[in-house]
Amino acid sequence: MNKEGKKEEIGDRFQQETKYHRGRLPAWHLDWASKPESYKRYPAAPKVQLEPPNLEGGASLWEVLRSRRSVRHFKDEPMTKSELSQLLWAAQGITNHESGFRTAPSAGALYPVETYLVVNSVADVEPGVYHYAVDKHELEQLRAGDLRLSVAQAALDQEMAYHANVIFIWTAVFERSRWKYEQRAYRYVYLDAGHIAQNVALAAVALNLGSCQIGALYDDEVNALIGVDGVEEGVVYMTAVGKEE
Ligand SMILES: Cc1cc2nc3c(=O)[nH]c(=O)nc-3n(C[C@H](O)[C@H](O)[C@H](O)COP(=O)(O)O)c2cc1C
Known part of the structure; x- marks a missing residue:
């Protein structure tokens, strides 16, 4: 029972059981031989080249922060491939090729999050499902x-x-983060995804596009759509992007 006399459910227990306590930190014996790869690749998949992102100038950060709003109604007009390239780079682009560090922070630099797209209407990109090779x-x-x-x-x-x-x-x-953080990894995975999605939301505003986060989803329907098993790898979050109506 919790303080309000309610039965403790899985989320309540998760929050309690994954706390760090001074003097009782887990002993990290990292097995480097079993460290999962940070990049997922689909070697046999047809590739779509993206132009490098434009990293000069652009909208003011303060203006972008001030004007971001969730947008749920979109025009029937395609976005450009260079806009898509810019959004993908904002999400997870590599900003230091020596370390592999990216635009968004990641707990322990373990980068558990993968980006997939359902392309509905992007000029010069065939509609379908894609994986972003970071x-x-x-x-x-x-x-x-x-x-x-x-x-x-x-x-x-x-x-x-x-x-x-x-x-x-x-x-x-999940194993990319669990390899080090064990069950506490699940906290970090969701925080990582939040950082990435916020980067896209802000980049969308800077490109005069609108976006809306999507946490309400049928997990296994999304997993089936992109072809992941929902156990080793599963959907955690989505973001819709388009031209504001
Ligand atoms: C974790 C999370 C999940 C969300 N899921 C949805 C969703 O499934 N559908 C939706 O319309 N909006 C969703 N939103 C958007 C929120 O409703 C929205 O951010 C909130 O109403 C505040 O409005 P604003 O984003 O315009 O500031 C989600 C936002 C977050 C942070």
């Missing part, structure tokens, strides 16, 4: 076809995913 700044095509309806249904039937230009789907490869 280290190459390129897309790997996993499925071709109009998946608007499937992605909207998987997003708890939210119509905005049908009308968005692109839907970012963030998964976590």
Whole structure:
């Protein structure tokens, strides 16, 4: 029972059981031989090259922060491939090629989050499902076809995913973080995803686009759409991006 006399459920126990206590930190004996890879690759998938991001000038950070709002109604007009490139780089682009460090911070620099896209309407990019190869700044095509309806249904039937230009789907490869942080890893995975999604939300404003975060989703419908098992790797968050109506 908790203080309010309610039965403790899994979330309550998780929060308590993953606390750090002074003097009782876990003994980290990292087994470097079993450290998971930080990058997922689909070697056989057709590749879509992206132009390098434009890192000069742009909208003022303060103006972007002031004007960000969740946008759920989108115009029926494609975004450009260079806008998509810019959004992907904002999400997880590598900013130091020696260390592999990226635009968004990650607990222990373990980078458990992977980016997938459902492309509905992006000029010069065939509609379908893609994986973002972070280290190459390129897309790997996993499925071709109009998946608007499937992605909207998987997003708890939210119509905005049908009308968005692109839907970012963030998964976590849990073992990348669990390898070091054990059960506390689950806290960090969700925090990592939040940083990444916020980068995209701000980049969208800077590009005159609108976005909305999506936490309400049918997990295994999203997992099936992008072809991950929902156990070793599973969806944690989504973001719809498009041109504001
Ligand atoms: C973790 C999280 C999950 C969310 N999931 C959804 C969602 O599934 N559908 C939706 O319409 N908005 C979703 N939102 C957007 C919130 O409703 C929105 O951020 C909030 O109403 C504040 O409005 P603002 O973003 O315009 O400032 C989500 C936001 C967060 C942070």
